Amino acid sequence: MANLENDGFFAEEVRRTMGESDLFLADGLAATEEKIAEILGADLPFITEVLRYAAGSGGKRFRPRLTLLSAATAGIDQKRVAGLAACMEGIHLATLLHDDVIDEAPLRRGRPATHRRFGNHLSILGGDYILTRVFQYLAKEVRNWEILNVAVATTNRMVAGEFLEMWRQERLDVAEDDYVKMITLKSAKLLEASCQVGAIAAGYDGCEYGAFTDYGLNTGISFQITDDCLDLAGEGEVLGKEGFADIRSGKITLPVIYGLTSPRGREIGAAVQAIWEGESVEHELVRALKEGGAFEKSRATARAYAEKGKDALTSVPPGEARDFLAAIADWTWCRKY
Numbered sequence: 595m596a597n598l599e600n601d602g603f604f605a606e607e608v609r610r611t612m613g614e615s616d617l618f619l620a621d622g623l624a625a626t627e628e629k630i631a632e633i634l635g636a637d638l639p640f641i642t643e644v645l646r647y648a649a650g651s652g653g654k655r656f657r658p659r660l661t662l663l664s665a666a667t668a669g670i671d672q673k674r675v676a677g678l679a680a681c682m683e684g685i686h687l688a689t690l691l692h693d694d695v696i697d698e699a700p701l702r703r704g705r706p707a708t709h710r711r712f713g714n715h716l717s718i719l720g721g722d723y724i725l726t727r728v729f730q731y732l733a734k735e736v737r738n739w740e741i742l743n744v745a746v747a748t749t750n751r752m753v754a755g756e757f758l759e760m761w762r763q764e765r766l767d768v769a770e771d772d773y774v775k776m777i778t779l780k781s782a783k784l785l786e787a788s789c790q791v792g793a794i795a796a797g798y799d800g801c802e803y804g805a806f807t808d809y810g811l812n813t814g815i816s817f818q819i820t821d822d823c824l825d826l827a828g829e830g831e832v833l834g835k836e837g838f839a840d841i842r843s844g845k846i847t848l849p850v851i852y853g854l855t856s857p858r859g860r861e862i863g864a865a866v867q868a869i870w871e872g873e874s875v876e877h878e879l880v881r882a883l884k885e886g887g888a889f890e891k892s893r894a895t896a897r898a899y900a901e902k903g904k905d906a907l908t909s910v911p912p913g914e915a916r917d918f919l920a921a922i923a924d925w926t927w928c929r930k931y
């Protein structure tokens with residue numbers, strides 16, 4: 595198991611480095627915002643209203659950061675890949691519009707989710723609109739088959755991952771491998787793709803390209819494990835979304851999988867069943883998970899994936915951009931938001 599000593603100091607270091615990466619990426623992120631506005635630009639005012647609302651609430655811009663940094667390791671001007679970074683954020687945004695309908699999530703990024711403001715139908719159509727605009731931009735403006743294939747194939751995998759998650763709904767017998775497969779498809783694949791498109795644009799191939807694939811995938815798995823821990827034990831105000839969405843919608847995540855085989859397993863199983871029957875015992879569940887060591891163990895697993903992602907970076911040219919990619923991998927397992 596990963597060594598979790600001195601976590602406080604480590605987390606502070608990571609927070610500082612992430613702040614520095616904001617400076618390093620300032621021009622690239624500003625150009626990405628312009629491209630997001632361009633790609634999402636709609637020809638009908640009522641579509642614009644929905645899209646502006648959905649896109650206007652900020653977010654970490656995590657996927658664009660990966661694209662910009664991956665290309666920057668080869669010295670590519672960040673502005674040259676801002677369109678690709680915007681496409682990755684667009685795919686993310688489109689899938690969130692659908693996901694919040696599926697999860698019946700009330701909040702996203704600190705305000706009512708788009709479906710709460712405009713209804714399920716417009717939220718789903720908004721997601722479809724964004725997705726088709728992204729593919730149109732890639733086909734018409736970027737005109738690189740390899741990049742288009744990564745974007746389309748990744749979106750397809752995300753849908754498969756979401757299917758898989760729904761397939762497992764309200765089942766307690768989800769194995770760790772099944773869970774990792776599911777989060778790989780629905781979430782980590784887009785982080786992998788965000789690195790890949792930056793790497794393709796930078797002209798990488800062979801083992802260097804493979805390094806971005808490995809880095810993105812493993813960092814992505816770490817990111818989603820942490821996301822799932824935060825859904826149960828994070829601070830809603832910091833996250834900008836309401837907690838317990840996964841468990842209330844019948845989804846078992848890694849801390850629960852670990853908790854079920856911990857000494858508190860019987861109690862945890864009963865609490866989960868009770869939540870699925872509509873009882874409000876979420877806080878009791880979280881207490882039992884904490885006491886059974888389930889969050890600690892999940893965090894160690896997330897860290898192990900992040901370390902694997904960092905190891906892959908040894909095949910990437912050294913420099914500031916690579917250092918920030920390594921810092922992002924650390925951030926994925928110790929983040930609070």
Ligand code: FPP
Nearest residue numbers: 688689692693697721749752753756780781
């Ligand atoms: C968030 O997970 C959801 C995803 C990462 C993927 C969602 C994918 C789809 C809905 C299918 C594809 C959709 C389109 C438009 C092609 P989460 O619910 O664990 O995270 P959250 O807490 O942020 O909601």
Ligand code: MG
Nearest residue numbers: 693694697699
């Ligand atoms: Mg969700």
